[in-house]
Amino acid sequence: MRDITNLASADAMEAALREIGHERYHNLHPFHRLLHTGRLSKGQVQAWALNRYLYQSRIPRKDAALLARCEDADLRRAWLVRILDHDGNMGAEGGIVRWLHLCEGLGLDPGYVESEAGALPATRFAVDAYVRFVAERTLLEAVASSLTELFAPNIHNERIPGMLAGYGFVSEDMMAYFRHRLGQAPRDAGFALDYAKEHADTPEKRRLVCEALLFKCDVLWSQLDALHHAYVLDGGIPPGRFAPAPEDLALRGRAA
Amino acid sequence: MRDITNLASADAMEAALREIGHERYHNLHPFHRLLHTGRLSKGQVQAWALNRYLYQSRIPRKDAALLARCEDADLRRAWLVRILDHDGNMGAEGGIVRWLHLCEGLGLDPGYVESEAGALPATRFAVDAYVRFVAERTLLEAVASSLTELFAPNIHNERIPGMLAGYGFVSEDMMAYFRHRLGQAPRDAGFALDYAKEHADTPEKRRLVCEALLFKCDVLWSQLDALHHAYVLDGGIPPGRFAPAPEDLALRGRAA
Numbered sequence: 114m115r116d117i118t119n120l121a122s123a124d125a126m127e128a129a130l131r132e133i134g135h136e137r138y139h140n141l142h143p144f145h146r147l148l149h150t151g152r153l154s155k156g157q158v159q160a161w162a163l164n165r166y167l168y169q170s171r172i173p174r175k176d177a178a179l180l181a182r183c184e185d186a187d188l189r190r191a192w193l194v195r196i197l198d199h200d201g202n203m204g205a206e207g208g209i210v211r212w213l214h215l216c217e218g219l220g221l222d223p224g225y226v227e228s229e230a231g232a233l234p235a236t237r238f239a240v241d242a243y244v245r246f247v248a249e250r251t252l253l254e255a256v257a258s259s260l261t262e263l264f265a266p267n268i269h270n271e272r273i274p275g276m277l278a279g280y281g282f283v284s285e286d287m288m289a290y291f292r293h294r295l296g297q298a299p300r301d302a303g304f305a306l307d308y309a310k311e312h313a314d315t316p317e318k319r320r321l322v323c324e325a326l327l328f329k330c331d332v333l334w335s336q337l338d339a340l341h342h343a344y345v346l347d348g349g350i351p352p353g354r355f356a357p358a359p360e361d362l363a364l365r366g367r368a369a
Numbered sequence: 370m371r372d373i374t375n376l377a378s379a380d381a382m383e384a385a386l387r388e389i390g391h392e393r394y395h396n397l398h399p400f401h402r403l404l405h406t407g408r409l410s411k412g413q414v415q416a417w418a419l420n421r422y423l424y425q426s427r428i429p430r431k432d433a434a435l436l437a438r439c440e441d442a443d444l445r446r447a448w449l450v451r452i453l454d455h456d457g458n459m460g461a462e463g464g465i466v467r468w469l470h471l472c473e474g475l476g477l478d479p480g481y482v483e484s485e486a487g488a489l490p491a492t493r494f495a496v497d498a499y500v501r502f503v504a505e506r507t508l509l510e511a512v513a514s515s516l517t518e519l520f521a522p523n524i525h526n527e528r529i530p531g532m533l534a535g536y537g538f539v540s541e542d543m544m545a546y547f548r549h550r551l552g553q554a555p556r557d558a559g560f561a562l563d564y565a566k567e568h569a570d571t572p573e574k575r576r577l578v579c580e581a582l583l584f585k586c587d588v589l590w591s592q593l594d595a596l597h598h599a600y601v602l603d604g605g606i607p608p609g610r611f612a613p614a615p616e617d618l619a620l621r622g623r624a625a
Contacts, residue, residue: 143604235591238498341604342604346598351587351591
C-alpha cells in the first residue's frame with residue numbers, strides 16, 4: 114500500500130482510497146469466496162445472513178448519528194436518503210425489510226433474526242465500533258468511513274449470479290436487497306467521495322480519510338473472520354449462538 | 370445454564386454467576402488449551418501476548434471510567450486500587466509494565482507492542498466494547514462486568530506451570546504478571562461480588578448482573594476466537610497485522 118501520510122492532492126487521495134479498496138475490501142475474504150461460488154451449506158449461508166442482519170440494522174442509526182452532528186442542511190438533506198433507503202420511505206419497503214426477506218427465504222425465523230440472539234459477539238463488537246466511529250470522529254472521517262460503497266457494486270455483481278448459480282435454495286426474489294443496492298451504492302459513494310475530496314484540503318485530513326476507510330475495511334473483514342472461524346473452520350460456535358440444523362448443514366451448495 | 374430472569378436471592382444469583390463462569394469463562398477456549406499445554410509455537414504465543422496487551426492497557430481506563438461516574442467515595446477508594454495495580458503505585462511497577470516484560474521476554478519489541486499496530490481489529494473492537502460498557506451501563510452492571518476475576522486464579526494456576534513446562538522460551542520472571550494477579554484477583558473479585566450481592570436487590574437487577582458477566586465472557590472469548598482464526602487455523606492474518614517470523618513459527622512448544 115502506498116504511503117498515505119503525505120498525499121499531495123485530492124486526486125492522489127482518491128487513488129490511495131481505490132488502492133485500499135483493491136487490497137482490503139472484504140470481497141477478498143475467503144468466506145466471501147466460498148459464499149459466491151456455491152461452496153457453503155445452507156446452514157453456513159444462514160449464519161452469514163443472520164449475522165449480517167445486525168450490520169444492516171445499524172446502518173440507519175449510524176447515518177442518524179452523522180445527521181445529528183451535521184450543521185450543514187444541504188449535507189443533511191443529501192445524507193437523509195440513506196436512512197430512507199434502509200428504513201423505507203412513506204410506506205415503501207427499505208433495505209432492512211429486504212434483508213429480512215432474504216433471511217426468511219433461507220428458512221430463518223425473522224423474529225429470531227431481529228432478536229439478534231443468535232449473532233456472534235464479534236459481529237456486535239465490530240458493528241458497534243462502526244456506529245461509534247461515526248458518532249465520535251470528525252464529520253469528514255464519518256463521511257469517509259462510508260467509502261466502502263465505492264467497491265460494493267463489484268461484490269453485488271459477483272454475488273447475485275454466484276449465489277443464484279451456486280445454491281438451489283436461493284431464488285431471484287431473495288436477491289432484491291442487492292439489486293437495489295446496485296443503484297443506490299454508486300450514488301451514495303459518489304457523493305461521499307466528492308465530499309471527501311472537497312473537504313480534505315490538507316495532507317493530514319487526507320490521511321484521516323484514508324484511515325477511516327481502512328478502519329471500515331477492518332469492520333467488514335472482522336465480521337467475516339468471525340463467521341469463518343465459527344462456521345467454516347470449526348473453531349467453535351460460542352455458547353447460545355446460532356447453530357445450523359443438521360439438515361441445513363447437509364444441504365450443500367452446488368460446488369460444496 | 371439456569372434461568373437468570375427470576376433469581377430469588379443474592380445467593381441464587383451467586384450460584385448463577387459461578388455457573389456462568391463454569392460454562393463460559395475463556396479457560397475453556399481451545400486457544401487457551403493449546404497455550405497451556407505447550408502446543409503452540411513461539412510466534413503464536415507472541416501473537417497472544419501482543420493482542421492481550423491491548424486488553425491490559427485498557428483496564429485502568431476502564432476502571433477510571435467507573436470511578437468517573439461513582440458518587441460513593443468509599444466505592445471510589447476501594448476501586449482505585451485496581452488502577453494502582455495496573456499502572457503502578459508511587460514508582461513501583463504495575464501490571465502493564467509486567468505484561469510488557471512478558472512480551473519482551475518473548476522477543477517482541479515493547480515499542481511495537483505499545484504502538485498496537487500489530488493487534489487484530491477484532492481485539493480492539495472487543496476491548497473497546499468493554500470500556501464502553503463500563504462507561505455507559507449502570508454502576509451495578511459496570512461492577513458486575515469485572516466478575517470474571519472470580520475465575521482468574523484457576524486460569525493463572527494452570528497457566529504458570531503449564532507455560533513454564535511447555536515452552537523452553539518462557540522463564541519464571543516472565544510469569545510475574547500472573548503471580549501478582551493470584552493475590553490481586555481474589556481481593557477484587559470478592560469486593561465486586563459483595564457489592565453486586567448487596568445492590569442487586571430485585572430479580573431484574575440480578576438478571577442484569579448475570580448478563581454483565583455473560584457480556585464480559587463474550588469479550589474475553591471473542592479475543593481468543595480472533596487469535597485462533599488468524600494464527601492457529603490459518604484463517605488469514607489481516608493485512609498489516611503481526612505476522613510471526615518464520616524462525617518463531619519453527620520454534621515449537623514441547624508438545625507441539
